């Protein structure tokens with residue numbers, strides 16, 4: 191299993207309630223900002239990646255709501271909130 | 285519009301401790317929690333030390349849903365190709381009252397919420413607080429799910445990022461330097477297997493910390509706690525450290541750790557049931573966040589009340605105690621009928637007089653001293669190398685012990701150790 195597939199499988203173990211809308215967004219025009227790049231490595235859920243245009247993109251499903259990207263990249267490049275109640279990850283162990 | 289004496293944001297340990305204390309004194313308190321249930325969003329290592337908070341909640345501990353009481357403390361220095369483990373056991377760890385227990389938050393927080401509710405606290409889950417209401421600079425309530433809810437005091441116990449105190453204008457977003465992230469797998473194993481592998485009996489538990497190459501020689505470490513029928517395995521690493529080292533890939537750190545020969549045998553045959561991550565405040569005393577403002581108090585991780593002492597990360601007792609003191613400050617303010625920042629500042633005094641700010645002040649240099657890369661990189665390799673030479677028997681005559689020691693601990697090395705020790709003397 192590739193690393194990415196292994197990570198997906200791990201995220202698949204979590205109880206996750208569908209989001210009504212993304213709670214974290216890359217701010218418009220910030221897709222190539224150097225402050226955003228580390229997100230690809232530091233997100234524990236591996237939700238950030240770089241596309242063929244060299245932009246960073248975020249696939250929010252599976253988000254652990256940990257806060258790493260908010261602190262690591264900052265709110266100049268990310269619009270960051272927790273998801274609404276009744277949505278998002280629900281840890282059964284914690 | 286609804287009005288409460290106190291609104292607590294967040295049903296973590298800080299919020300529930302505040303609610304339990306307030307409700308116990310007959311204060312009308314509403315707890316708002318964004319998770320489906322208390323604990324649904326919370327992650328810890330983890331182990332809770334009871335002694336510091338035992339007397340604040342005397343009736344609570346007897347029936348708490350502990351996993352195991354910790355009777356074994358392990359510390360492993362991890363070099364690239366070898367490791368050295370220290371294993372501390374002692375009668376004092378087995379005797380009651382036990383000093384620390386492993387916990388799982390979704391069980392523990394739900395139970396604590398039930399205790400608070402049985403005292404009369406109201407709990408509303410699945411409810412995210414979106415904003416605070418301010419009138420002339422003073423916090424007078426919160427907005428949640430389209431509703432406005434008013435209170436004399438809002439206690440922000442919304443965890444490490446505390447967006448609520450940001451909205452209240454008493455805090456700015458944090459810096460990477462002051463935070464770490466913990467990444468964890470919950471691995472299910474039969475209790476009998478756990479007891480055999482770790483040499484435990486009944487509800488006895490083990491705590492182990494791993495430092496060195498598990499975080500690529502950077503500030504942080506790996507942890508393992510035994511629960512009743514599972515093991516909590518994880519990595520804690522500084523966010524700044526990750527930013528500064530482009531070779532670090534967060535998801536790979538924990539995967540590599542799990543596959544390290546030192547760990548693999550301990551979790552063999554186990555099934556991962558959950559994968560979680562959560563940021564931890566690690567700046568300690570020097571990066572404490574706002575504790576109060578007009579109409580608002582801040583407790584637990586939200587106020588930065590956590591401590592990395594090197595051999596253990598502590599935040600849960602500080603969350604419980606600060607929730608307790610915030611409740612007492614709110615009660616005093618209610619008696620005075622004055623909820624200004626000046627009156628609420630009594631909270632800070634209570635924290636200063638307690639173990640909370642005394643501990644944080646005593647360990648205020650710890651984050652800087654522990655950031656010394658030699659601790660996480662050089663020492664594990666140096667000590668590993670020394671052991672390798674001491675223990676190896678080759679086909680050539682064996683070097684004397686003193687000679688081996690001298691080779692690894694030359695003048696330069698000894699001098700550096702002395703320098704590092706002067707750093708350590710600060711903590």
Ligand SMILES: Cc1cc2nc3c(=O)[nH]c(=O)nc-3n(C[C@H](O)[C@H](O)[C@H](O)COP(=O)(O)OP(=O)(O)OC[C@H]3O[C@@H](n4cnc5c(N)ncnc54)[C@H](O)[C@@H]3O)c2cc1C
Nearest residue numbers: 294296297298318328329330331413443466584585599600
């Ligand atoms: C991997 C890891 C290992 C750790 N190990 C240990 C350990 O072994 N020992 C130890 O003592 N400490 C440990 N800690 C630290 C400890 O877990 C924290 O200090 C502790 O959980 C803080 O409790 P709290 O109540 O302040 O915050 P939290 O437990 O984070 O609770 C905050 C609550 O607020 C809620 N919330 C947030 N925003 C809103 C909003 N807008 N509206 C409504 N609700 C909201 C959240 O859902 C949550 O329930 C560890 C932490 C991690 C991540």
